[in-house]
Amino acid sequence: MISVDEALAAVLNLVAPLETEAVPLRAANGRVLSKSVTAQRSQPPFAASSMDGYALRRAEVEPDACVGCRECMRVCQFGAIVYSASTIKVAIDQRRCYGCGICRSLCKKNAIRLNDRNRVPAAANLW
Numbered sequence: 543m544i545s546v547d548e549a550l551a552a553v554l555n556l557v558a559p560l561e562t563e564a565v566p567l568r569a570a571n572g573r574v575l576s577k578s579v580t581a582q583r584s585q586p587p588f589a590a591s592s593m594d595g596y597a598l599r600r601a602e603v604e605p606d607a608c609v610g611c612r613e614c615m616r617v618c619q620f621g622a623i624v625y626s627a628s629t630i631k632v633a634i635d636q637r638r639c640y641g642c643g644i645c646r647s648l649c650k651k652n653a654i655r656l657n658d659r660n661r662v663p664a665a666a667n668l669w
């Protein structure tokens with residue numbers, strides 16, 4: 543009996559790498575790339591939001607109205623809402639908020655409003 547390494551070496555000795563050849567993209571189906579392929583430009587080729595319709599606004603919390611229940615944090619998919627144990631209130635990270643408005647619709651204290659993004663210097667030119 544031979545070892546796995548010996549068996550592997552015996553099998554690999556029977557084959558040799560094929561030469562590479564350039565073929566049109568349409569003829570490449572089923573073939574294997576001989577080297578990595580890198581895109582020559584970004585797609586889309588311009589700065590864009592990942593979600594159409596978002597990003598024109600951003601949320602803001604009215605501190606006096608917020609009771610710190612944190613219900614809004616539960617629904618923000620972007621992790622844009624932060625809770626402060628010292629103030630017992632939440633605040634919005636303006637750089638992470640996409641303005642989807644889901645948090646606002648959930649706030650029973652009506653403490654969240656949406657404003658134009660371009661009014662916030664920290665967030666105006668992010669995308």
Ligand code: SF4
Nearest residue numbers: 608609611612614649
């Ligand atoms: S849901 Fe409203 S009241 Fe509750 S933490 Fe969020 S902003 Fe504050």
Ligand code: SF4
Nearest residue numbers: 618639640642643645
């Ligand atoms: S508006 Fe959307 S992205 Fe911004 S804090 Fe609320 S849930 Fe998060």
